[in-house]
Amino acid sequence: MASFTLKIDNKSNSSLNLLDYWARIKGTEGKKYITKLVTSDVKKPTVPANNSTYLTFYAQVDKSATISTLSIDFLKWDFSRPNYESVVGNLKPGNNGTITLGQTQNSRLNQNLLGISLKKYTMYEDSKYAYVNMELNITNSSSLLLKLDDLQYQVTTNSKQILSGTAGYKDLSLKAFETKPVTVGVAIPRDKWDNNMTLQVLGSEGGESNILLPLANIVLTKLKSTAALPVNKPNTLNINGNSLTIEAGESTVSELEGKTEMTSTVTIVNNEPNAITLPSLSFYVKTKEGLLYPLQIEKTEDVTFLPKMKQELKLIGQIPNKQVLGTSQLVYFLKNEETNIKSFLGNFAIKLSNGDQEENTSNASKEKIYNGLKIEQLSIQRTPNNLNDLIVAEFKVTNTSKVAKPILNIEGNFVLDKVQLKENSKIKSLDSTLVLAPGQSYRFIAFTTIPYTQVVKNYGFKMTEVTADSKKNSIHTFSVDNIYNARLLAENEEYQIETVGKRGSVKFLNSSLYESSSTNLVYAELEYVNNEQRANAVTSLNGYLRNKKGDIIDLKFESYEHPILPSDQLIMATYATLPRNFSMEGLEIFFGEAVTVAEGITAAVSPVYTDNVKLTAEPKNNFVSIPIQQYQLSIRDIGAYIMSSDSFAADTIELQFEYDLLLNEGAPNYTTDHTILVEFDDMSNPRFKFSQEFKLGELESKDDNLVLGKGLDKTFRYKNNSIGSKQFGTFQLNIYDVYKGHKKLIARRTLDMGTINK
Structure with missing residues (x-):
């Protein structure tokens, strides 16, 4: 255009x-x-x-x-x-229609004249994306109010690919002849990166067609990552038209029960003449590999920043270990609550306080060269298994010689606090390998069970090879200083399944809480990708849920019966049904590749866990594009009317609405289906409350389903002989996501009886 x-x-x-x-x-x-x-x-x-x-x-x-x-x-x-x-x-144009950093483009949007310039940017990179946050100055050069929500942003590459930008403001306007800085964020995939990308500012021409016209083309030349600011050096930024100054303080680290927790502080100053509430900021520790470990803001409820006053926020979160901080940064984002998209704002260096500086640590013996084979202990975990605990040690064997080698016949015993268990541990190979070619590897696990009440400080495994003539050759005793239940998974990290023939990756997406009258249900979604070169069955996972008290409940993973193609995606559902009095504080979700080690005993190989378990989310206050799994549901033209079933006495409420149910473009398959519940609640006394549950995406329209399409009608009724004796004014319409008899409120509106609510 x-x-x-x-x-x-x-x-x-x-x-x-x-x-x-x-x-x-x-x-x-x-x-x-x-x-x-x-x-x-x-x-x-x-x-x-x-x-x-x-x-x-x-x-x-x-x-x-x-x-x-x-x-x-x-x-x-x-x-x-x-x-x-x-x-x-x-x-002819006086220039090529583009500007660069520091230059201004004068444009016209409907009746407004405006000037647009790029003031500065910040950027950081990981293995998949470059995250760019740009600060623009926008000037309203006319006498009419300019609504900035009418603007849209996108980045285009030399190959004409388009990437959507996210504005760092909402409901922001410019008065006559006013200038304000605004921020725009964009995530650029590494495979689409080039050195001459363009930020396009677009505006609607105002007609029914809603055509977007270009207002400014800003060339983004030779973008590079932003250097981290040192501790106690302030950074001024603009969020939703408000100027804030933020600086980071020193950090401390504590270790307890095999976990490492970091505590840090940031100080924020409100530069505006009026008080503002805490914007939706997210803080992370970013490693040199680009992995993000979330830091939670302590006490975020009703945080208000008074004008010109400093206010300190305390940040707390788990990190893999203390040593990783030597090459990490503290990064922060602005989160769009409607789209859930985060825009990068800035980064600080991490400095530990004097009493908490990094110390050199030494690992116990974890590898051995044996007959041209390198044997590495990858992990050792103690995980719950009903009334016992399962100790699982995982090993990797690599052929470092120049000739093929046979697979080792291994046996061994676990060593607990330097005492060797009498019973031989069980051995199970994870890879279907018969002969090791030079450079090739295979993995196996050794496992045993112990009472869950058994206290152990030091763990080891004494490994022996049984030769063809039944001789036993001692290989090595592998030991660790600290056992861990699982490895902490970064928010943007994928769990890798390395078993040959089952290779795949799993990413933790989200979690939520569903409720019923008697129990709660914690639900989570994982994105599974098949990394094999042929269609393959989904690799089974095993895991559990644990709270701060150490209470454990097994997770159930929904199965998927169909093979999926190479590089194809699947959204896996997992859940745990909990008693109502189960503590939700400090929830963590553990999972890993499931391996059946004996009848009735399943272990998770190389398990990981996430503490990024967020169960509460505010329901939408509108019915436009409600996300439910692979669908977008919109409801409008809602009417609730008093009727009579016998043409004499009013005894029925009829609820009718028009809906769109659309399938998201490129949506992956899901391992389970959800339904929705549409609920009428007049919120008065005596209370009239009724509902109807609907399946989604069915091919044939029925009373209990919603089919794919636009502008479709749905009606259902509720009969009660007391309806005629009651005065109705307004009612609340609630939309619930329903799963296994539990529900979660996802949208609600207050509406008027007896009329069409758009």
Whole structure:
């Protein structure tokens, strides 16, 4: 889409009739494009004497066209000519239509003149994305109010790929001749990165077609990662039109029960003349590999920043270990609560307080070279298994020689606090390998059970090879200083399943709480990707839920019976049903590749856990694009009416609505289906409350389902003989997500009885 804004100066003493003129956008070799006038200019009949006006024309042009190859003919209708028009003049842009950092582009949006410039940017990278946050200055150069929510942002690459940008503001306007800084964030995939990307600022032309016109093209040349600010050095930024200054303090680290917790502080100053509430900020420890470990803000309820006053926020979160902080940063984002998209704001260096500096640590013996084979202890975990605990040690064997080697016949015993258990541990190979070629590896586990009440400080495993002639050769005693139940999973990290023939990756997506009258249900979704080179069955997972008190409840993973293609995705559901009095404080979800080690005993190989378990979320206050699994549901034109089932006494409420149910583009399959519950609640006394549950995405429309499509009608009724004796005014319509007899409120609205609520 290309647009030209023309300024017409009428320097005569009589008005200029604009109906006599038109314009046409042209390309190379005289190619003409169908040209239109923006809606706000269509009804401009004249230019008054000794006055001026603006007209904005636009056209859809070839993808290969650039501003420098376009021009616009200004035409006058001339009925003496064969084509009834004459060219008054041809105008070409004064530049190539782009600006760079620090330059200003003057544009017009409907009746507003505005100036747009890129002031500065911040950026950080991980293995998959570059996260860029840009601060723009936008000036309203007219006398009318300018609503910035009418603007949209996108980044385009040289290959014409488009990446959506996220504005760091909501419901923000500019008064006449006012300038405000605003932020725009975008995540750029590494495979789409180039050194000449462009930030495009777009605005709606105001008509029914809602066409977006380009207002500014800002070239982003040679972007590079932002250096971390040192501790106690302030950074000033703008969030939703408000100026804030933020600085980081020193951090401390504590270790307890095999976990490492970091505590840090940030100080925020409100630079505005009025008080503001805490914006939706997210803080993380970012490692040099780009992994993000969340830090929670302590006591976020009703945090208000008074003008010019410093306020300290305490940040707490788990990290893999203390040593990782030497090459990590403290990064922070602004989260859009509606879209759940985070925009990068800035980064600080991490400095430990003097009494908590990093110390050198030494690991116990974890590897051994044996007959040309390198044997590594990958992990050792103690995990719950009913009334016993399961000790599982995982090993990797790599052929470091130049000739093929047979698979070792291994046996061994666990050593607890330097006491060797009498019973041989069980051994199970994880990979289907018969012979090891040079450089090839395979994995196996050794496991045993002990009472869950058994206290152990030091763990080891004495490994022996049983040769073909039944001789036993001692290989090594592997030991660790500290056992761990599982490895902490970063928020943006994928758990890798390495078993040959079952390879895949699993990413923790989200969690939520569903409720019933007798129990609660914790639900989580995981994204599974098949990393094998052929269609394959989904690798089974095993896991459990644990709270701060150490109470444990097993997770159930929904099965999926169909093979999935290479690199294909599947959303896996897992859940745990909990007693109502089960403590929700400090919840952690543990999971790993499931391996059946004996009848009735399943272990999780190389388990991981996340403490990023968030169960509460505010329901939407509208019914537009409600997300439910792979669908988007919109409900409108809602009416609730008093009726009579016998044409005599009022005893029925009929609820009717129109809906759209759309399938998300490229949506993966899910291992389970959810339903929705539409509930009428008049919120008064005596209370009338009724509901209807609906399946989603069915092929044939029935009373108990919603089918894919737009503008579809649905009606259901509730009968109660007391309805006629009650006065109804307003009611609340609730939409619940329902799973296994439990429900979660996802949207609600207060509506009027007896009328259509849009």
